[in-house]
Amino acid sequence: MIKDKDLPPPYNRTMNKKASDIVVHVEDCTKSFSGVTVFDRVSFDLVAGEIHCLVGENGAGKSTFIKILSGAYVPDSGRVFICGKEVKNFNPDVLKAMGVQTIYQNQFLMPDLSVAENIFMGDFAAGKKGFMNYKKLVEEAEKVLAETEMDIDPTRMLGELDITERQAVQIARSLAQEAKVLILDEPTASYGKREKTALLKLVKKIAAKGIGVIYISHHLDEVFELADRVTIIRDGKKIACYERDEITEQQLIRDMVGRDADLFYKREAVQLKDGLLEVKGLYKKNYIEPASFTMCRGEILGIGGMVGSGRTELVSLLFGVVSPDGGEVLINGTDVTSKDPYTAIKNGICLITEDRQHSGMFLDHSVGWNFVSAIINKEKGMLLRQQKENKVLEDYIGRIQIKTQGPEQEIRFLSGGNQQKVVLSKWLHTNAEVVIFDEPTKGIDIGAKEDVYKLMLELAHEGKFIIMISSDMPELVALSDRVLIMKERRLVAELSGSDINEEKILTASIGG
Amino acid sequence: MALGSRFLDGLKKIMKNKSTSQILLLGIALAVIIIFMCFATDRFYQTRNIMNILTQITALGIAGAGAAIVMISGGIDLTLGNIISLSGCVTAAMMGAGYGVGPSVFVGMLVAIGCGTLNGALIVLSKAEPFIVTLGMMSVYTGLTLLVTGGMNLPASSEFTFGRDRIGDILPIPVIFLAAVYIAVYFILKYTKFGRRTYAIGNNTEAAFLSGIKIKRNKIYVYALNGGLLGIASMIMLSRLSSANSVMGDALLMQAIAAAVIGGVTLSGGRGNIWGVFLGTVLIGVISNALNLLSVASFYQYIVLGAIIVGAVFVSNIGSKSR
Numbered sequence: 001m002i003k004d005k006d007l008p009p010p011y012n013r014t015m016n017k018k019a020s021d022i023v024v025h026v027e028d029c030t031k032s033f034s035g036v037t038v039f040d041r042v043s044f045d046l047v048a049g050e051i052h053c054l055v056g057e058n059g060a061g062k063s064t065f066i067k068i069l070s071g072a073y074v075p076d077s078g079r080v081f082i083c084g085k086e087v088k089n090f091n092p093d094v095l096k097a098m099g100v101q102t103i104y105q106n107q108f109l110m111p112d113l114s115v116a117e118n119i120f121m122g123d124f125a126a127g128k129k130g131f132m133n134y135k136k137l138v139e140e141a142e143k144v145l146a147e148t149e150m151d152i153d154p155t156r157m158l159g160e161l162d163i164t165e166r167q168a169v170q171i172a173r174s175l176a177q178e179a180k181v182l183i184l185d186e187p188t189a190s191y192g193k194r195e196k197t198a199l200l201k202l203v204k205k206i207a208a209k210g211i212g213v214i215y216i217s218h219h220l221d222e223v224f225e226l227a228d229r230v231t232i233i234r235d236g237k238k239i240a241c242y243e244r245d246e247i248t249e250q251q252l253i254r255d256m257v258g259r260d261a262d263l264f265y266k267r268e269a270v271q272l273k274d275g276l277l278e279v280k281g282l283y284k285k286n287y288i289e290p291a292s293f294t295m296c297r298g299e300i301l302g303i304g305g306m307v308g309s310g311r312t313e314l315v316s317l318l319f320g321v322v323s324p325d326g327g328e329v330l331i332n333g334t335d336v337t338s339k340d341p342y343t344a345i346k347n348g349i350c351l352i353t354e355d356r357q358h359s360g361m362f363l364d365h366s367v368g369w370n371f372v373s374a375i376i377n378k379e380k381g382m383l384l385r386q387q388k389e390n391k392v393l394e395d396y397i398g399r400i401q402i403k404t405q406g407p408e409q410e411i412r413f414l415s416g417g418n419q420q421k422v423v424l425s426k427w428l429h430t431n432a433e434v435v436i437f438d439e440p441t442k443g444i445d446i447g448a449k450e451d452v453y454k455l456m457l458e459l460a461h462e463g464k465f466i467i468m469i470s471s472d473m474p475e476l477v478a479l480s481d482r483v484l485i486m487k488e489r490r491l492v493a494e495l496s497g498s499d500i501n502e503e504k505i506l507t508a509s510i511g512g
Numbered sequence: 513m514a515l516g517s518r519f520l521d522g523l524k525k526i527m528k529n530k531s532t533s534q535i536l537l538l539g540i541a542l543a544v545i546i547i548f549m550c551f552a553t554d555r556f557y558q559t560r561n562i563m564n565i566l567t568q569i570t571a572l573g574i575a576g577a578g579a580a581i582v583m584i585s586g587g588i589d590l591t592l593g594n595i596i597s598l599s600g601c602v603t604a605a606m607m608g609a610g611y612g613v614g615p616s617v618f619v620g621m622l623v624a625i626g627c628g629t630l631n632g633a634l635i636v637l638s639k640a641e642p643f644i645v646t647l648g649m650m651s652v653y654t655g656l657t658l659l660v661t662g663g664m665n666l667p668a669s670s671e672f673t674f675g676r677d678r679i680g681d682i683l684p685i686p687v688i689f690l691a692a693v694y695i696a697v698y699f700i701l702k703y704t705k706f707g708r709r710t711y712a713i714g715n716n717t718e719a720a721f722l723s724g725i726k727i728k729r730n731k732i733y734v735y736a737l738n739g740g741l742l743g744i745a746s747m748i749m750l751s752r753l754s755s756a757n758s759v760m761g762d763a764l765l766m767q768a769i770a771a772a773v774i775g776g777v778t779l780s781g782g783r784g785n786i787w788g789v790f791l792g793t794v795l796i797g798v799i800s801n802a803l804n805l806l807s808v809a810s811f812y813q814y815i816v817l818g819a820i821i822v823g824a825v826f827v828s829n830i831g832s833k834s835r
Contacts, residue, residue: 341721342726344724353722358718359716359718359719362716365715373719377723383703383705384705
């Protein structure tokens with residue numbers, strides 16, 4: 001049990017709370033994956049009725065924390081108490097039973113069932129064994145819906161509700177399971193202004209009922225609107241915890257950044273060459289607002305912004321993964337706007353996707369097989385010359401040091417870094433002018449990372465246009481000649497020269 | 513000693529690779545049955561009987577190759593038997609109406625290719641599961657076939673006999689077709705971009721699209737090629753049986769897909785080797801011939817075929833992760 005005297009000073013003093021009001025108490029929690037510590041001796045408290053916001057860069061450790069609290073991960077060390085009881089057995093069912101409810105976007109909602117059925121999904125406790133008692137179900141649903149103070153008829157089909165109402169249903173569902181703690185992970189990521197305001201109101205109401213809310217957001221305006229307290233996480237460590245009144249936006253951002261300069265890759269300068277890539281008003285409705293930018297040959301253009309800000313969507317339009325509604329892309333005045341990847345490849349554009357497993361590789365097949373999978377769609381002719389292509393591949397294997405037994409080896413047996421190098425070779429072989437990297441070094445080891453960076457610089461020397469999306473801040477800062485920032489599906493800022501630093505990037509990405 | 517260890521290394525390599533290991537197992541199973549049959553009866557190992565088996569499996573083998581290509585692309589075509597029936601009946605009907613062999617066969621082939629292309633187009637346009645689309649089309653093609661035949665047996669032209677002819681009194685002409693089709697399909701799958709794209713689509717549609725493959729167009733080609741192969745199978749059946757009826761292809765649906773599955777082609781797509789399908793076809797043919805020679809009632813043959821399919825699926829899933 002936690003006693004009053006154990007409480008850290010700020011909140012037994014300022015908030016006048018008792019120990020029994022503490023719903024989440026985390027002591028020195030640590031979690032590491034294959035030797036890398038992603039969550040490092042973090043302590044955290046949540047009081048009943050409090051809204052506690054969690055902020056940090058992409059990959060700072062917020063998700064890890066949520067996964068520990070919801071029972072998906074078991075911490076390596078440290079202790080977690082929910083409502084004074086220590087969690088011994090980390091597993092989602094146990095944590096739910098203890099009163100921790102996590103809400104992701106539209107998770108587990110069934111559009112073709114009624115609101116009441118959705119609320120009691122999984123335990124139709126209102127009914128007798130094996131049978132549904134609809135009358136009781138609806139009555140119970142009305143009770144929990146009343147708690148959200150939203151006027152929703154429990155007999156309506158979920159599919160008829162707007163997104164704010166759906167969010168309310170999810171919250172009602174948590175209340176029905178007697179939530180003491182509600183975790184909301186980026187709830188407004190795809191919301192418009194009106195829906196956002198409605199949701200924030202709803203969250204405040206829920207907290208006022210005495211439920212502790214942990215709220216994660218990339219939008220500082222929301223944080224300042226909602227939070228009683230704000231905890232900042234960076235590189236898996238808790239940097240600070242402030243009462244809302246004690247902190248300014250600048251201070252928050254300064255706490256989120258601040259890495260040692262030694263961590264940054266040191267790149268050489270590359271002479272920019274003549275030749276222009278122009279993107280003019282490229283857009284797709286409900287996908288990307290019109291985006292315009294230009295870049296030179298030999299330039300590395302970084303695209304920053306938080307996950308979900310529309311970075312991947314922007315390059316998807318460039319590569320024709322999604323056909324744009326309007327706007328154009330020009331290389332030296334020649335139109336290269338692409339309606340599908342086939343056209344994009346013909347136009348000399350290539351995209352190295354973020355998710356290799358899902359969209360970058362053919363896992364059942366060999367390295368050589370993967371290597372030719374794009375070039376065969378660019379060059380004319382019916383016949384496949386695998387042996388000839390394998391000779392070309394041997395050059396790449398030597399040049400960018402791919403560790404493989406050879407073209408015949410199945411790609412699944414390679415390490416992540418070497419798989420990425422094979423994917424890179426596949427695209428370089430198409431001789432693309434515009435090389436787009438979406439998270440080029442995600443999930444690959446340090447050595448392979450440096451090889452990828454070297455290759456990018458080599459491509460810059462050759463006069464390619466290089467566009468790089470990265471959530472890895474040091475990577476974005478160290479490699480980019482310029483950085484474009486995306487927020488809420490539009491380009492909101494352009495940084496160059498000494499303005500390319502973590503603080504400026506974060507301010508533009510999440511500032512209010 | 514050195515030879516032995518090299519042999520073992522080679523064997524290990526084969527067993528590591530899923531499709532080659534399945535082919536090896538198939539070969540062993542086939543060899544066991546053949547050796548057993550040679551001892552069990554002296555009628556099995558005779559040129560005449562061997563050629564008989566090969567002739568009997570020709571249509572099945574060609575339809576199996578088509579089914580395999582479709583399955584490699586991640587799809588399935590349940591109409592394969594119905595396309596064979598429709599194409600055969602149209603050809604026979606034209607012959608009956610006094611058209612020559614040439615024009616009749618030409619139209620019959622067009623019908624088969626047309627049905628295949630239609631299947632592909634519907635699958636691509638509806639974005640629905642190939643299983644459901646072709647399930648519906650089964651009924652459409654059956655209806656069309658009945659319209660053509662009026663429920664009657666249609667005799668083929670008396671000049672249309674290539675399915676029964678032999679070269680040098682030994683080598684049946686259908687067997688030459690079978691060999692030609694398999695060599696052509698092997699070449700297409702291994703040495704053309706179309707073949708490679710077909711594997712790519714079946715293995716990872718998303719990555720295939722992002723590599724610049726025109727998924728829709730390629731899928732329609734796959735189903736059209738399947739239609740063409742079914743047309744050839746249909747012509748061979750028609751000339752062997754010298755008549756067509758509305759259910760002539762029905763039994764092949766199950767057997768052709770079985771041959772592909774036994775040969776190591778997966779329903780999920782992206783993998784499979786055409787020679788495995790060939791061995792699968794031969795296995796089905798040899799077993800049914802063996803059961804005949806041993807005077808086992810045909811009811812049991814259904815049970816044995818079914819057991820082999822399920823057994824093959826067991827074998828091909830050994831080592832894959834289960835949940």
